[in-house]
Amino acid sequence: MKSKIVLYHPVPQSLRDELDAHFEVTAFDKVTDSNRAEFLAAVFEAEGLIGMGLPVPTSELSGATKLMVIATITAGYDAFDVAELTARKIVLMNLFDPLTETTADLAFALIMAAGRRIVELDRKVRLGQWLKPVETPWFGLDIHGKTLGIVGMGRIGGAIARRGALGCGMSILYTARSPKPEAEKAYSAKHCELEELLRESDYVCLAVPLTAETKGLIGERELGMMKKTAILVNIARGPVVDEKALAQALQNGTIYGAGLDVYEKEPLPMDSPLLALDNVILAPHVGSATTQTRDAMAAYAAESLIGYLCKGVSRNVVNPEALGG
């Protein structure tokens, strides 16, 4: 008999066929208030879930007594209460391979666009304000040869470092919980404390997971340590930065600019002070959002789910303590 699973994210038809071949699938393109009860009823019967994040709080899964595994089509898993899942022996599997390079591309796009003020200048051209050869007020900042500080030298941080060091001849500073000898060798990266990184870097790029330790990691005090000419790029998670303090720092000229992909509240509310500022680029959480990568991510998560429920093999398990229960 096929296991029952719930799919709560649209996937290409070929992948849906693959899931149908292995499972009895109940699918939801989107979970909203109007179909939440129906979603939960299906979840309560399911052995596996697959989708992006989780559309309900983990606590609402208490009736899902048959649930064995969740394959999230994301790298970050802050949408889940991992301790709660582990206590209930529900295995959580994430992914990273298909999206590491794509997210690093976006980080670098934000570094370049913020440094060279591409979005702001594009707006000026469209408004008919380009009337003569540009002068100092429209000039941007160099990227090549500058210092790039990477907060969180993991998979994505490493891919950003490679672009910076080998592509643009940047000096790399980084923080992580432990030193990364490979990055130090390959990119001459230097491990340092956050304070040194903030004081010395021309570009500060956040690539840490959102955890109790990283929530609010960059606030008024930390922004105050950065150079007036520095740019902050956040592709990690919104709550790593105190957004109100960032808006103030951008407005006051405490730092030069920012490139953001993630926010404290998403979608970004229309009353956000960030919207009024020219020196911040606002991307709508698109780190992994290319068709090729999103399809590869869904396929990867589906393979993980099939592996676990049909073949008893596991990979990318966030909570290994839940295995074997």
Ligand code: NAP
């Ligand atoms: P990863 O490989 O696990 O790397 C995370 C890095 O952060 C590691 O180097 C880790 O240090 C470091 N770190 C963790 N806690 C820290 C702390 N308290 N202080 C300093 N460093 C700390 O993760 P990844 O695949 O690179 O992804 C990073 C995050 O990016 C994800 O968790 C996700 O939230 C975000 N993300 C965003 C998008 C997007 O669409 N914008 C896409 C993908 C991922 P150690 O190695 O020493 O443990």
